[in-house]
Amino acid sequence: MKIMVEIIQHLKPGGIEKLVLDIMRLQVVDIEVYIVALEGEKSVCLTQWPVLKSYQERLIFLDKQPGFKLSTIKQLRKVLTTLDTEIIHTHHIGPLLYGVMATLRLTNIQHIHTEHDAWHLLDNKQLQMTKLMLRLNHITLVADADTVGMQLSRVLGQGVDPVTILNGIDTEKFSPSLSHQRYKYNTRVFKIGCAARLVMEKSLDILIKAIADIPNVELSIAGDGPEKQNLANLVQELDLSTKVKFIGYTDDMVGFYHKLDLFVLTSSNEGLPLSILEAQSCNVPVLCSDVGAVHEGVCKQTGHLIKLNTVNEFHVAIQAQMKRSSAYYPRDFITKNFDIKMMIKAYNQLIKE
Incomplete structure (x- = not known):
């Protein structure tokens, strides 16, 4: 041993x-x-x-x-x-x-x-x-x-x-939901999620501002950290308390991903984050800033990279994702490589x- x-x-x-x-x-x-x-x-x-x-x-x-x-x-x-x-x-x-x-x-x-x-x-x-x-x-x-x-x-x-x-990641643990119904444009609320430490380099203010004027969208943020109060203040300033929820740390990340239609990561610095691998293993497409090694972990058929880490770029990309339908699922990409x-x-x- x-x-x-x-x-x-x-x-x-x-x-x-x-x-x-x-x-x-x-x-x-x-x-x-x-x-x-x-x-x-x-x-x-x-x-x-x-x-x-x-x-x-x-x-x-x-x-x-x-x-x-x-x-x-x-x-x-x-x-x-x-x-x-x-x-x-x-x-x-x-x-x-x-x-x-x-x-x-x-x-x-x-x-x-x-x-x-x-x-x-x-x-x-x-x-x-x-x-x-x-x-x-x-x-x-x-x-x-x-x-x-x-x-x-x-x-x-x-x-x-x-x-x-x-x-x-543990692809057996992070498996797709059997009950989640794929989103069809304007049929229900579009559910977006992010899981990250609430620190400045995650640039979550960009994500919050990006969804502000998009109707029928809910954003759930899992995690905690020193920026939580600043982000909560921003939500209040933009009158988004009904659209943005801070759920803190959760041990049920699988359940978190199963509720989502899109996972978004707006980081200004990254390596190869596990969260995007976990989300895709659960068949949730991802939208990410193109920093560090993030591009290596994004399924080319279902995921999308943002070159300019700005509110407008994410705003436009989220709206496009709401209208997009794909025959592909990202899980196969994750099980094959990660x-x-x-x-x-x-x-x-x-x-x-």
């Missing part, structure tokens, strides 16, 4: 966090997976995200406070040695830093690191830190999309050649014997 530890910044509902939970849940039987969250306290996180309770015996929280902490390196090193860890898998720069420092001179631990986007490396401090960490340890660098891989090679310089392993079992198999091929 090999012991693998997924190291992430925190365990709040989000794309990376759901991804590592699925890796733990669906990993092959001869690899046991633990998750270490650098930040957060266990009881608080279990209360905020109840689904974690089913896996709590393999969840470890280091409760790191803001700033760089030497004590966290020591904590992490102790956890890894106590578990007899053979593989660590880190996600983004914080876990990369602590993963590298905690495993210095521990030659028996293999380090796989996944970058889920490259736009954060526009910050020179983060760029130089990433370059340093990649030099300090022998790390297998993974990009979660071809676009991310090319961006990493460009910004990290010569000699950096990441392996591309596409993000995956099934999580294929992703896990690809990661396992990187593990040294």
Whole structure:
């Protein structure tokens, strides 16, 4: 039995966090997976995200406070040695830093690191830190999309050649609704959804403004974050309280997608978001801003990309989607390219014997 530890910044509902939970849940039987969250306290996180309770015996929280902490390196090193860890898998720069420092001179631990986007490396401090960490340890660098891989090679310089392993979702869990009736123009309310952390880079103000003057439309936004109040104020200012609903975090994302006719993502920065894969796996078409690696995850027959991330562009595209009918379904595209079992198999091929 090999012991693998997924190291992430925190365990709040989000794309990376759901991804590592699925890796733990669906990993092959001869690899046991633990998750270490650098930040957060266990009881608080279990209360905020109840689904974690089913896996709590393999969840470890280091409760790191803001700033760089030497004590966290020591904590992490102790956890890894106590578990007899053979593989660590880190996600983004914080876990990369602590993963590298905690495993210095521990030659028996293999380090796989996944970058889920490259736009954060526009910050020179983060760029130089990433370059340093990649030099300090022998790390297998993974990009979660071809676009991310090319961006990493460009910004990290010569000699950096990441392996591309596409993000995956549980396509058995995210399956189509058997009762949802396809929308026909003007026959009922057209239901739009978005699932995202409510942060500035998701540009949800664009989506809210885009649907303001479209009749017979409802928008449901799943997620929470620091921009929630600003977005709620915008809804009030535009008198859209009957059209826009904030439903917060939900553990029933399948049920959320099953109610939708269209999933819209207006982000200004992205890697390859899981939400668009989940929606399409449920046969919900997507409309997305053309940023990062989003284009790689959009079904060409049913999905649409917006080049200019503006209110008018999304307004026009949503109205066009309401009139559009297609004989295609996006699920086949997702099951062929983004099934999580294929992703896990690809990661396992990187593990040294």
